[in-house]
């Protein structure tokens with residue numbers, strides 16, 4: 010951020026009164042421009058014991074397999090975001106179950122949420138952000154070609170928990186080096 | 190948003206190629222300025238069966254009682270945010286339990302998360318954003334002076350669930366009229 014989005018004055022970094030963190034502050038209009046983490050929401054879409062994965066058509070990790078997921082938008086709920094992303098990436102309509110995994114990824118300012126889901130009618134397709142989509146049985150999952158750590162961990166937990174049909178919420182941090 | 194925060198050119202609202210939503214786009218440098226929901230994280234701090242509430246010293250809802258909670262910051266986890274807010278507002282150090290409530294509030298682009306928590310040493314104080322803090326037994330909770338619906342619902346669920354000592358995750362939408 011270099012300029013105030015309200016008045017175009019060059020912003021400065023300072024700690025506002027009563028605050029304890031450096032913020033972008035506008036010396037022109039006084040606006041404090043807060044920056045906060047984003048939520049990525051997705052699903053584990055299941056049909057007849059198989060899991061639907063999408064081969065990414067876009068960077069990052071183009072060509073790798075992912076669970077359908079993406080940035081939550083303003084004016085929607087986390088569950089709406091998860092359902093929407095599953096439709097957009099895999100043209101699958103899902104019935105959502107419970108929230109299953111929550112990953113904190115502080116070094117990239119993201120929180121990832123995955124919900125249990127079943128594909129309503131067994132139908133799916135290839136959305137604009139996917140090269141290919143496919144139902145995988147457990148033994149077919151391409152573990153070496155999974156896009157992101159949060160997707161891999163969600164799949165691992167799911168397969169582990171499916172054997173006893175209990176899916177407790179998992180809250181976990183993915184921590185690498187943080188910016189300082 | 191009126192100006193690009195990178196180059197100060199006046200932004201326009203348009204649907205970028207491959208997208209389906211109106212975004213603020215910079216005709217100067219091409220940047221798409223996405224806007225996404227924010228996370229508010231907090232705790233239900235308990236000590237010897239009593240719940241710690243904070244009387245808000247700041248707007249909105251100044252003078253009303255709240256659970257300690259606030260906006261999650263970049264470079265932290267949801268759990269770190271919850272612990273930090275409890276320290277800042279109530280000078281209480283807590284041991285976190287599980288995630289207990291998740292509220293979607295699409296009309297204000299927020300997701301609220303409350304974690305179970307116990308106050309480590311029974312010590313607490315009055316943080317800068319609080320006028321007063323106090324441990325409340327169940328019968329003392331000032332139901333008519335609670336700050337926000339998500340705080341009230343979290344307290345109600347907690348008291349209900351405490352009787353059988355099971356605290357399943359609650360995911361709920363708080364929906365009023367949405368912007369269109």
Ligand SMILES: [Zn+2]
Nearest residue numbers: 013016035038
């Ligand atoms: Zn300004």
Ligand SMILES: [Zn+2]
Nearest residue numbers: 193196215218
């Ligand atoms: Zn620009």
